[in-house]
Amino acid sequence: MDLGALTSGLLTGLREGVEAALIVAIVIAYLVRTGNAGEVGKVWIGAGVAVVVSLLAGLAIFSTVGSLQTPYEQIFEGSAMLLAAAVVTWMLFWMRRQSRALKGELEARLDRTIGEGSALGLAVLAFTAVIREGLETALFLVGQATSAAAGASSVLVGALLGLIAAAAIGWGIYRGSRRIDLRSFFTWTGASLVFIAAGLLASAVHEFIEIGAIGFGTQTLYDISTVLPDDAGIGEFAHAILGYSAQPAVTTMVVYVAYLVVVLGLYLRPARRPASAPAAAAEVVASEVSAP
Numbered sequence: 001m002d003l004g005a006l007t008s009g010l011l012t013g014l015r016e017g018v019e020a021a022l023i024v025a026i027v028i029a030y031l032v033r034t035g036n037a038g039e040v041g042k043v044w045i046g047a048g049v050a051v052v053v054s055l056l057a058g059l060a061i062f063s064t065v066g067s068l069q070t071p072y073e074q075i076f077e078g079s080a081m082l083l084a085a086a087v088v089t090w091m092l093f094w095m096r097r098q099s100r101a102l103k104g105e106l107e108a109r110l111d112r113t114i115g116e117g118s119a120l121g122l123a124v125l126a127f128t129a130v131i132r133e134g135l136e137t138a139l140f141l142v143g144q145a146t147s148a149a150a151g152a153s154s155v156l157v158g159a160l161l162g163l164i165a166a167a168a169i170g171w172g173i174y175r176g177s178r179r180i181d182l183r184s185f186f187t188w189t190g191a192s193l194v195f196i197a198a199g200l201l202a203s204a205v206h207e208f209i210e211i212g213a214i215g216f217g218t219q220t221l222y223d224i225s226t227v228l229p230d231d232a233g234i235g236e237f238a239h240a241i242l243g244y245s246a247q248p249a250v251t252t253m254v255v256y257v258a259y260l261v262v263v264l265g266l267y268l269r270p271a272r273r274p275a276s277a278p279a280a281a282a283e284v285v286a287s288e289v290s291a292p
Contacts, residue, residue: 002236002240003236003237004154004236004237004239004240004241005144005145005152005154005155005240006154006155006157006161007158007237007240007241008155008158008196008240008241009144009154009157009158009159009160009162010159010161010162010165011158011162011189011192011241012137012158012162012193012196013137013158013160013163013165013166014163014166014189015162015186015189015193016137016166017137017162017165017166017167017170018166018169018170018186018189020047020130020133020134020137020166021167021169021171022170023129023130024043024047024126024129024130024170025170025171025174026107027043027110027126028174029174030107030110031043042120042122042123042126043123043125044126045123045126046122046123046124046125046127046128046130047126047127047129049123049127050126050128050129050131050134051130051134053135054137054138055138057135057138058137058138058139058141058142061080061142062145062146062152064076070211071211074208074210075207077146077204077207078203078204078205078207078213080139080142080143081146081147081200081201081207082204084139084140084143084197085143085197085198085200085201085204085259087136087139087140088140088193088197089197092190092193092267093266093267109125110122113125137159140193140196140197141159143200144196144200144240187268191264191267194264194267195242196241197263198243198256198259198260198263199239199241199242199243199244199256200243201243201259202245202248202253202256203243205249205251206249206252209251209252216251217250217252218249218250219249220247220249220250221248221250221253222248223246223247224246224247225246225247227246228246229246230244230246230247243256
């Protein structure tokens with residue numbers, strides 16, 4: 001079992017899973033509060049189908065990688081890692097900006113669906129609310145598994161553990177628990193995903209260097225593989241979590257550092273709005289569910 005890949009997958013599954021669990025908690029809490037508890041089963045059906053579709057999509061993408069030959073395998077792997085890094089970067093900033101209104105938007109859609117009396121509508125609502133998170137998670141995990149190579153199974157196991165923990169947190173939110181500081185949770189797990197995305201970006205650049213698609217800055221910047229190799233022990237763990245490389249090319253290192261400096265700096269800057277979106281939504285759900 002690759003501990004680094006396991007931890008990387010766990011962080012991804014936990015961070016993304018909590019976002020999906022938060023959405024489901026908001027929907028179910030609103031249905032219960034408005035006297036529509038009998039419709040909750042439809043929400044679970046929609047969310048369950050979204051999870052299955054996301055899983056199948058991830059497996060299909062990952063299995064495609066192994067069937068390709070050089071240089072198409074490197075092109076596909078590099079493109080998958082680039083896309084995964086881009087998607088998770090967009091997702092982090094989108095959640096940071098927009099999800100303050102998450103609860104209100106979901107409740108407005110619920111009101112319309114209940115008013116129309118559509119039995120299928122609630123399932124579709126839950127499906128569309130969860131599928132975006134699910135596909136993002138699947139794509140990001142495929143990128144991590146591709147980068148980890150031999151540690152791909154560890155990434156999957158870690159992601160499953162993270163998703164189980166996320167489901168438990170979602171249940172705690174629904175039951176009105178205030179023990180979890182979701183504002184800090186989303187901030188620091190999001191920051192950890194920035195490091196993982198930086199590693200994926202650097203790995204993608206490495207793949208393109210291998211096939212000659214990038215012809216500049218290909219010389220090795222340094223080589224400390226005899227001291228701290230990136231394929232065993234602490235170095236392997238650091239490779240999965242931080243994108244560490246014992247023999248980075250100049251271009252690879254420049255891209256890695258530039259991404260970290262820019263994205264991490266923007267992500268951790270003080271928010272202009274007073275409330276953090278996921279935390280604010282969760283706190284409102286908790287207060288409503290626990291209210292008599």
